[in-house]
Amino acid sequence: MSAPRAATATAVAPATVSNVACGFDVLGFAVADVGDRVTATVTSRPGVTITRIDGAGSNVTLDARANTAGVAAATLLEGSGIKDRGLELVIEKGVAPGSGLGSSAASAVAAAVAANAVLGLDLPLPRLLTFALEGERIASGGVLHGDNVTPCLYGGFVAVRSLDPLDIVTIPVPDGLCCALVRPHIEIKTSESRALLGNAISLSAAVVQWANVAGLVAGLFSSDWGLISRSLVDVVAEPVRGHQVPAFREMKQAALDAGALGCSLSGSGPTVFALCRGAESAERVASAMQNALSSVAGIAGDRYVSSVGGKGARLVESASAS
Amino acid sequence: MSAPRAATATAVAPATVSNVACGFDVLGFAVADVGDRVTATVTSRPGVTITRIDGAGSNVTLDARANTAGVAAATLLEGSGIKDRGLELVIEKGVAPGSGLGSSAASAVAAAVAANAVLGLDLPLPRLLTFALEGERIASGGVLHGDNVTPCLYGGFVAVRSLDPLDIVTIPVPDGLCCALVRPHIEIKTSESRALLGNAISLSAAVVQWANVAGLVAGLFSSDWGLISRSLVDVVAEPVRGHQVPAFREMKQAALDAGALGCSLSGSGPTVFALCRGAESAERVASAMQNALSSVAGIAGDRYVSSVGGKGARLVESASAS
Numbered sequence: 001m002s003a004p005r006a007a008t009a010t011a012v013a014p015a016t017v018s019n020v021a022c023g024f025d026v027l028g029f030a031v032a033d034v035g036d037r038v039t040a041t042v043t044s045r046p047g048v049t050i051t052r053i054d055g056a057g058s059n060v061t062l063d064a065r066a067n068t069a070g071v072a073a074a075t076l077l078e079g080s081g082i083k084d085r086g087l088e089l090v091i092e093k094g095v096a097p098g099s100g101l102g103s104s105a106a107s108a109v110a111a112a113v114a115a116n117a118v119l120g121l122d123l124p125l126p127r128l129l130t131f132a133l134e135g136e137r138i139a140s141g142g143v144l145h146g147d148n149v150t151p152c153l154y155g156g157f158v159a160v161r162s163l164d165p166l167d168i169v170t171i172p173v174p175d176g177l178c179c180a181l182v183r184p185h186i187e188i189k190t191s192e193s194r195a196l197l198g199n200a201i202s203l204s205a206a207v208v209q210w211a212n213v214a215g216l217v218a219g220l221f222s223s224d225w226g227l228i229s230r231s232l233v234d235v236v237a238e239p240v241r242g243h244q245v246p247a248f249r250e251m252k253q254a255a256l257d258a259g260a261l262g263c264s265l266s267g268s269g270p271t272v273f274a275l276c277r278g279a280e281s282a283e284r285v286a287s288a289m290q291n292a293l294s295s296v297a298g299i300a301g302d303r304y305v306s307s308v309g310g311k312g313a314r315l316v317e318s319a320s321a322s
Numbered sequence: 323m324s325a326p327r328a329a330t331a332t333a334v335a336p337a338t339v340s341n342v343a344c345g346f347d348v349l350g351f352a353v354a355d356v357g358d359r360v361t362a363t364v365t366s367r368p369g370v371t372i373t374r375i376d377g378a379g380s381n382v383t384l385d386a387r388a389n390t391a392g393v394a395a396a397t398l399l400e401g402s403g404i405k406d407r408g409l410e411l412v413i414e415k416g417v418a419p420g421s422g423l424g425s426s427a428a429s430a431v432a433a434a435v436a437a438n439a440v441l442g443l444d445l446p447l448p449r450l451l452t453f454a455l456e457g458e459r460i461a462s463g464g465v466l467h468g469d470n471v472t473p474c475l476y477g478g479f480v481a482v483r484s485l486d487p488l489d490i491v492t493i494p495v496p497d498g499l500c501c502a503l504v505r506p507h508i509e510i511k512t513s514e515s516r517a518l519l520g521n522a523i524s525l526s527a528a529v530v531q532w533a534n535v536a537g538l539v540a541g542l543f544s545s546d547w548g549l550i551s552r553s554l555v556d557v558v559a560e561p562v563r564g565h566q567v568p569a570f571r572e573m574k575q576a577a578l579d580a581g582a583l584g585c586s587l588s589g590s591g592p593t594v595f596a597l598c599r600g601a602e603s604a605e606r607v608a609s610a611m612q613n614a615l616s617s618v619a620g621i622a623g624d625r626y627v628s629s630v631g632g633k634g635a636r637l638v639e640s641a642s643a644s
Contacts, residue, residue: 024529026385026532026536027536068623160533161534161542161549161552162533162552167537167549169537169541170547198517201525201528203519203558206523207348208527209532210346210348210535213484213532214349214481214535215491217535217536217543218481218491218493218539219491221544227483227489227491230484232484232491236528271488
């Protein structure tokens, strides 16, 4: 057995918008310029330790068994049969926890990508996805859903047709499709928000939802802006979860009035996303949503404007110190 | 007021496969070479009379108020404000009633198209669709669903994103996409079959269904045969309705063993459809299904092989006798 080499690798993984109105637990896309960064260092002590969390994650646990990055890295070690070495992680949160922007997914994915590199494993994306999903699972009340982790790792706009067996579909998006995001300064736990939905829905609502999924996917493939716009409707989660977000109704109306194609909750919220035709439109829409949040609810919110379907997670630094 | 002119018009409207596995009430496509034919003649007596029903429709009612063609024609007269003239219809059923091939839709659509022509109204397709839907409604226990009527009228492979307001999406299909159909010689009433489904489904099943809708639409757009195949799964209606069709399980297995991309019930059954890559494959699959039906259930069945997404309804004859 070779002696362990001290080595380090840093990966970034983007924020993601999941559900995308009609595609609950199925559709998601990567957001540019916002993400988590995880640095992994190989240690001679087996297991995973989180040594520091910086940035937006001041209230995220350092307990590696309860942290999505920690669980993803530990599952990767275990799944790869590595028992004689361990990992130390430093996490820099760019995605605010409880924001609905796939914060837990971003940490899990960045950890998996960094761990893969630092251990020299060269695992394929589907394997990394499995490990990141295990990390994400602890943040979702045990429910496995891939609509954050998958676009976070793969990038782009994706449909998760199936997690077992894994079947990921990349959906092309029209040039100029942008999103406006406003994140109110409140936090919603995915696991609690999920419990609100219950276990059953009416058949008629389900039919409306998959009709809109058909419309949205067709609209994205055919660059039919009108169809994309008409299909961005959520009759399943938004009617329940929208009430949790202060001034959601007014933010949505402001977005539509400002020219958004459609507007709904990002994941379980509280971040509100709007799809827009072009970056200028997205800037106007983001301002309108931010103003509505501030004037109606008296709450401040961060705003982001991004292309839809940016890059997935990637290695940014790798060093060997042996 | 001008005196009514004796005139006649004949329209044909194709059989259709609705649901298409994952797209309950939303997806459907037109079948080539099988359809209903309706001849409409203008009369001086207001209202609609059905003078004869030929072909596969020996047990279809001549009562125009209870017949889908009669209701479609009557709604068209009423919707167009025509009170001084009426229509006589002769129906030639090519689509067997209760077969799951959109028999009621084909009659309703052919009647609307023939009535439109004979009255010289030149109504646009969305208006004709409205009238045909009203005809179809009486065959579906009052439920309005457009996944037979729409592909029957428009042709092609369609997604009905919304009926109100009307939003029809045409989905391109890959060259060579064919279907094999086997119609067991038994009858199932759509209205009864619909009642079996109940009013609610589990959220987890609904998510699986719209994940498959996303996959199927993406697969059709991108000519990804593997994705089309993996997406042809119905976890909502088929598990309930499949039991109504003798030897359904064996027919499906035979279809898949013979190389079908996927197989499920056409509409509410009993016709079983399989999508196939190429006409030769569809021929083999149709034989395999027919054999399974015969050997397992001892029931004979008609077989059809067709391209997917053929022509919609059209006028075939028009004559003025004034």
